[in-house]
Amino acid sequence: MITFTEVSSLAVAVQLIVTIFKLRAPGMSLNRLPVFAWSQLVTSFMVVFAMPGVMIVSSALISDRLVTTHFFDTNAGGDALLFQHLFWFFGHPEVYIIFLPATGMVSMIVATFARRPIFGYPAVVTSLVATAFLAFGLWVHHMFVTGIAQLGASFFTAASMMVAIPSGVQIFCWIATLWEGRIVYRTPLLFCLGFIVVFVIGGLSGVMVASVPIDTQVHDTYFVVAHFHYVLIGGAVFPLFGGLYYWFPKITGRMLSERAGRWNFWLLFVGFNLTFFPMHWLGLAGMPRRVYTYPAGLGWGDANLLATIGAFLIGVSVLLFLVNVLMSLRQGETAPDNPWHAGTLEWATSSPPFVCNFPEIPIVPGPEPLWEERGERKLAYGLRGDVREVLVTHLVDATPDHRYTFPDPSIWPLLAALATTALFIGSIFTPWAIPIGAVPVAVTLIGWFWPKTPADEPEA
Numbered sequence: 421m422i423t424f425t426e427v428s429s430l431a432v433a434v435q436l437i438v439t440i441f442k443l444r445a446p447g448m449s450l451n452r453l454p455v456f457a458w459s460q461l462v463t464s465f466m467v468v469f470a471m472p473g474v475m476i477v478s479s480a481l482i483s484d485r486l487v488t489t490h491f492f493d494t495n496a497g498g499d500a501l502l503f504q505h506l507f508w509f510f511g512h513p514e515v516y517i518i519f520l521p522a523t524g525m526v527s528m529i530v531a532t533f534a535r536r537p538i539f540g541y542p543a544v545v546t547s548l549v550a551t552a553f554l555a556f557g558l559w560v561h562h563m564f565v566t567g568i569a570q571l572g573a574s575f576f577t578a579a580s581m582m583v584a585i586p587s588g589v590q591i592f593c594w595i596a597t598l599w600e601g602r603i604v605y606r607t608p609l610l611f612c613l614g615f616i617v618v619f620v621i622g623g624l625s626g627v628m629v630a631s632v633p634i635d636t637q638v639h640d641t642y643f644v645v646a647h648f649h650y651v652l653i654g655g656a657v658f659p660l661f662g663g664l665y666y667w668f669p670k671i672t673g674r675m676l677s678e679r680a681g682r683w684n685f686w687l688l689f690v691g692f693n694l695t696f697f698p699m700h701w702l703g704l705a706g707m708p709r710r711v712y713t714y715p716a717g718l719g720w721g722d723a724n725l726l727a728t729i730g731a732f733l734i735g736v737s738v739l740l741f742l743v744n745v746l747m748s749l750r751q752g753e754t755a756p757d758n759p760w761h762a763g764t765l766e767w768a769t770s771s772p773p774f775v776c777n778f779p780e781i782p783i784v785p786g787p788e789p790l791w792e793e794r795g796e797r798k799l800a801y802g803l804r805g806d807v808r809e810v811l812v813t814h815l816v817d818a819t820p821d822h823r824y825t826f827p828d829p830s831i832w833p834l835l836a837a838l839a840t841t842a843l844f845i846g847s848i849f850t851p852w853a854i855p856i857g858a859v860p861v862a863v864t865l866i867g868w869f870w871p872k873t874p875a876d877e878p879e880a
């Protein structure tokens with residue numbers, strides 16, 4: 421199932437890379453690309469390089485179990501540690517694959533609610549790319565207690581501390597944007613401010629566990645549990661809530677309730693810190709992770725009680741969010757095209773958008789098109805409306821290149837996906853699922869890519 425989900429995410433990554441590189445609106449050169457799209461682009465490249473590692477290791481593991489290979493069997497000359505290396509070569513970049521899209525959301529939201537373009541756009545984008553590169557040189561910091569050589573371990577300590585630099589640059593850019601802006605405090609921004617506080621704490625404990633002596637001390641304790649919840653809930657869930665409040669009106673045409681949003685934020689912020697901050701102390705006091713209970717009288721009771729209360733608060737805040745979504749879908753305020761007075765292109769179309777986003781493609785005059793337009797919006801005309809024709813643009817400067825007709829809706833991709841699903845689910849139980857399941861996969865792929873006669877060619 422892991423191999424299967426990674427095949428799926430590889431397919432998505434390829435789609436995103438090609439779309440971002442070749443299908444941008446005319447005028448949207450790479451230095452006008454919204455930071456969220458940059459973050460998705462960088463993340464997609466990381467997916468392409470990280471996912472094969474875990475696909476290989478999970479395939480090797482299932483082969484060990486189903487067809488008696490010996491990749492990880494030390495008795496037969498295999499290497500058990502190889503599993504950890506391959507897994508963490510994927511697992512560490514994965515942390516940034518979760519985190520970077522969230523930073524892209526934060527950059528969009530902070531700029532909109534500071535009422536100014538993001539401070540240091542080139543620095544933010546360079547930091548995204550730098551994070552992606554560094555993320556592939558850190559995996560051994562998850563393996564400090566496996567008895568690897570000391571010199572190697574210290575190299576990975578240095579690299580792990582280095583990755584704090586680009587993340588720090590981004591945080592300073594967001595603070596500078598807010599510093600220079602006229603701040604409008606709405607729910608999406610609250611979640612981004614919460615994110616900055618929580619993520620900085622997680623970054624600090626991250627620098628601590630990057631050092632071998634501290635990591636050896638707190639290994640497999642609640643300190644590590646506290647650390648990664650601060651970076652992952654702080655670094656991904658807070659921005660994701662911000663992003664949901666921010667883009668919900670565009671997606672659904674309804675505003676989420678602002679009052680419920682504030683309650684949602686404060687309950688989550690207080691509940692989160694109440695749950696996970698005491699875990700730092702618990703870890704330092706020696707409480708191991710992955711235990712469901714412990715003897716009384718170890719002094720861990722009070723902090724665990726706090727954490728339990730906090731967890732209930734998190735639950736209440738998420739329930740409140742779900743109620744807010746359901747209520748707002750039914751009777752929320754109707755969303756205008758651009759409810760936040762944002763500068764980027766998605767706010768130029770209707771809420772919710774047309775089937776093909778824009779009836780005519782806008783020409784992009786700058787990084788925040790809606791803040792820079794003077795007078796009439798310039799549109800690119802001439803694409804056919806009766807077929808799915810799109811404009812392919814040049815990679816760097818997004819000047820128009822040629823028109824391209826997308827395929828018509830088809831059942832074949834769905835059938836291919838179902839056949840692939842059947843193959844992978846079957847392979848959990850028997851290796852025969854691979855050769856037998858390959859037949860329907862091949863049939864559906866052939867059906868999908870069978871040359872089709874175009875319904876009607878556009879006249880020359």
Ligand SMILES: [Cu+2]
Nearest residue numbers: 512558561562
């Ligand atoms: Cu890591």
